[in-house]
Amino acid sequence: MNGPLNGSAIVVKDLSKHYGSGARLVRALDHVTLTIPSGTVFGLLGPNGAGKTTLIKVLTGISEITDGDATVAGFDVRRQSMDVRARIGWVAAEVILDDDFSARENLWFQAKLQSLKGWESRAEDLLKFFSLADRADEKVNQFSTGMRKKLEIALALLHQPLVIFMDEPTIGLDVSTRRMLWDIVTGVHKEFGVTVLLTTHYIEEADALCDRIAIIDQGRILAEGTPSELKSRVRADIVQLETVEPLDAARLSRIPGVQEVRAQGNDWTVRVATADDFLPRLFASVRTDQIRRISVEKPSLETVFLEVTGRRLGQDEPIRDVRRFYAQMQRARR
Ligand SMILES: Nc1ncnc2c1ncn2[C@@H]1O[C@H](COP(=O)(O)OP(=O)(O)OP(=O)(O)O)[C@@H](O)[C@H]1O
Ligand SMILES: [Mg+2]
Numbered sequence: 001m002n003g004p005l006n007g008s009a010i011v012v013k014d015l016s017k018h019y020g021s022g023a024r025l026v027r028a029l030d031h032v033t034l035t036i037p038s039g040t041v042f043g044l045l046g047p048n049g050a051g052k053t054t055l056i057k058v059l060t061g062i063s064e065i066t067d068g069d070a071t072v073a074g075f076d077v078r079r080q081s082m083d084v085r086a087r088i089g090w091v092a093a094e095v096i097l098d099d100d101f102s103a104r105e106n107l108w109f110q111a112k113l114q115s116l117k118g119w120e121s122r123a124e125d126l127l128k129f130f131s132l133a134d135r136a137d138e139k140v141n142q143f144s145t146g147m148r149k150k151l152e153i154a155l156a157l158l159h160q161p162l163v164i165f166m167d168e169p170t171i172g173l174d175v176s177t178r179r180m181l182w183d184i185v186t187g188v189h190k191e192f193g194v195t196v197l198l199t200t201h202y203i204e205e206a207d208a209l210c211d212r213i214a215i216i217d218q219g220r221i222l223a224e225g226t227p228s229e230l231k232s233r234v235r236a237d238i239v240q241l242e243t244v245e246p247l248d249a250a251r252l253s254r255i256p257g258v259q260e261v262r263a264q265g266n267d268w269t270v271r272v273a274t275a276d277d278f279l280p281r282l283f284a285s286v287r288t289d290q291i292r293r294i295s296v297e298k299p300s301l302e303t304v305f306l307e308v309t310g311r312r313l314g315q316d317e318p319i320r321d322v323r324r325f326y327a328q329m330q331r332a333r334r
Contacts, residue, residue, distance in 0.1 A: 001151065007037070007038055008035050008037055008038060008040075008071075008183075009036050009037065009038040009039075009040075009073060009129075009162065009163050009195035009197075010035070010036035010059060010070070010071070010072050010163065010195070010197065011032070011036075011069075011071045012032055012033060012034040012035075012055075012059075012070045013031045013033055013068055013069045013070070014031050014032075014067070014068040014069070014070070015029055015031070015033070015053045015058065015065060015067070015068030015069065015070055016029055016030055016031055016032070016065075016066045016067040016068055016069055016308045017029040017051075017055075017058055017063065017064075017065060017066050017219075019067045022322065027218075027219045028051045028054040028219050029051045029054055029055060029058070029066075029219045030051075030218070030219035030220045031220070032051075032055065032068070032216075032219070032220070032221055033221070035223055036195065036197060036212070036223065037195075037212070038162075038227070039189075039193065039195055040195060040210075040211040040212055041186065041189050041195075041196040041207065041209055041210050041211050042194075042195070042196065042197050042198070042199070042210060042211065042212050042213070043109055043199070043200055043205075043206040043210030043212070043213045043214070044197070044198070044199045044200070044213075044216050044217065045199075045200055045201065045203065045206040045213050045214070045215050045301075045313075046199075046201060046212055046215060046216035047201055047217065047218050047307070047309075047313055048201070049283075050217050050218065050219070051126060051218070051219040052108075052168075052199035052216060053089055053093070053167055053218055055199075055216070056076065056090070056165045056167050056197070058070065059072055059077060059084075059165065060072075060079060060084075060085070060086075060088060060090055060165060060195075061081040061084055061085060064078075065077065067077060071294060072084045072087070072088060072163055073087040073088065073162045074320070076165050076270075076317065080224070081203060086159070086319075087161055087162045087163060088161050088162070088163045088164065088165065089156030089157055089158075089163070089164040089165070089194070090152055090156055090164070090165045090167075091152050091156045091157070091164065091165065091166040091167065091169055092167055093167045093171060093238060094247035096152060096155070097140050097148055097151060097152060097155075098140070098205075098242065099139065099140055099141040100139060100141070101140060102134050102136060102137045102138055102139055102140065102214040103127065103136045103137070103138070103140055103143075103151050103154075104127070104136040104137055104242070105121070106140060106151060107119075107123040107126070107127075107153060107154065107155065110155045110158050111123070114158070114159050118137045118156065118158055119158055119159070120163060121143060121207040122158060122160065123154075123158060126154040126157060126158065127154070127181065129154075129187070130150040130153070130154050130184070131150075132150060132151060132154070133148065135147070144177075144217065145173060145177060146173070146177040146180055146181065149169065149177075149181060149184075151174070151182065153169075153188060154231055157188065157192055157194070160192075162194060162195065163194060163196075163197065164188070164195070164196050164197070165197050165198075166185070166192045166196060166198040166199070167198075167199050168198075168200060169181060169185065169198055169200075169234050170182075170198055170200070170202070171202065178205070178207060182205070182208055182209050182324060183236075184323070185198065185209055186209065199312060200209070202308040203300075203301045203302055203305060203313055206227070206301060207227050207300075207301050209292060210227065210296070211231060212224065212225060212226055212308070213224060213225070213226075213301070215230075215305060215308055215309065216306070217308075217309045222308040223308045227301060230301060230304045231299045231300060231301065231303075231304060231306065232299070233304055234299040234303045234304055234307055235273075235299070236259055236268060236271045236272060236273060236299070237271075237272055237273075237274055237296055237298055237299070238270070238271055238272075238280070238296070238297040238303070239268075239269075239271075239272055239275055239278060239279070239282075239294065239295070239296050239297075240268070240269055240270075240293075240294070240295045240296075240297070241267075241268045241270070241271045241282075241291055241293065241295075242266055242267050242268070242291070242292045242293040242294075243266045243268065243286070243290050243292065244266070244289070244290050244291075244292055244293055245266070245290060246265075246266060247263075247266075247268070247290075248284065249261050249263055251285060251286070252268065252270055252282075252285075252286075253283070253284055254285075255273050255278065255280070255281045255282060256277075256281065257274065257277050257278050258270060258271070258272050258278065259271045259272060266292075275296040275298070279296075280308050283284065301322060
């Protein structure tokens with residue numbers, strides 16, 4: 001049995017992973033440094049191609065490290081790969097269940113593959129925990145997507161790992177199944193005391209589920225912290241407004257609490273200390289019939305993502321002037 005893990009579940013130091021060479025060189029991971037405290041649900045948040053799966057692959061020993069160091073559960077990923085493997089579970093994005101087997105037979109098969117001993121009572125506990133006990137002897141091809149996902153997680157937990165990796169555990173699932181899975185991940189972490197490293201490109205999921213989040217883009221970690229630490233990096237609200245007629249920018253800039261004003265025609269983006277203070281002052285200074293549209297964006301992981309990567313998740317093209325906008329405002333604050 002694996003003992004409890006104190007301190008850091010995963011430590012990554014200056015780790016790089018390259019694919020190909022020459023003109024085809026891909027820096028899938030570019031000098032990544034990261035510490036994942038034991039007992040946390042840790043999220044790697046990033047767009048397609050950010051390097052999320054690559055990081056899981058190098059930490060699980062599936063893929064070789066190009067440069068740098070990593071330890072998982074206290075063991076060196078390169079030099080002690082068997083020790084690492086004995087202590088980790090992996091829920092891949094691909095399906096790994098055998099459809100012709102029942103849930104119980106899938107667990108049995110997993111136990112054989114890993115040469116486990118005394119696994120039977122653990123398997124029964126897992127079936128109960130995942131509410132699969134009643135259906136345990138049905139072939140899994142009759143299972144719903146959510147049930148299959150639960151069984152996949154059960155298989156990954158069978159050998160009592162200390163750390164479990166989940167690559168995009170909710171990708172392609174409908175909203176209600178996704179939420180059910182969030183509860184499962186939180187429950188697994190509490191009930192079995194495992195550290196969870198999951199990847200996602202859903203901001204909402206990272207926010208709801210993770211104790212800590214690292215934002216990864218183009219192989220680099222751009223920010224790391226608890227969701228509220230990350231949000232506190234953006235200490236301003238963004239007010240977007242469209243006016244009927246052109247305005248004098250100085251009129252907006254003079255309003256107390258305004259940090260930056262940018263205009264594109266009659267569209268204004270105003271960064272303010274707090275929208276609650278700004279809006280009454282705005283309405284005192286600009287007639288409301290002059291305002292066609294107004295919206296407020298409060299600090300959120302979305303705005304953090306925008307600030308550190310220069311684009312919104314799901315958008316491929318950088319919004320270059322927004323980035324410049326943020327950069328200028330940051331400089332102005334210092
Ligand atoms: N076997 C490989 N050979 C060459 N390049 C690869 C290989 N695997 C990944 N890459 C490249 O490495 C980069 C990171 O890929 P990775 O799969 O880690 O991203 P990801 O964050 O998991 O993306 P997604 O959200 O699409 O799953 C991408 O540019 C990808 O094309
Ligand atoms: Mg991936």
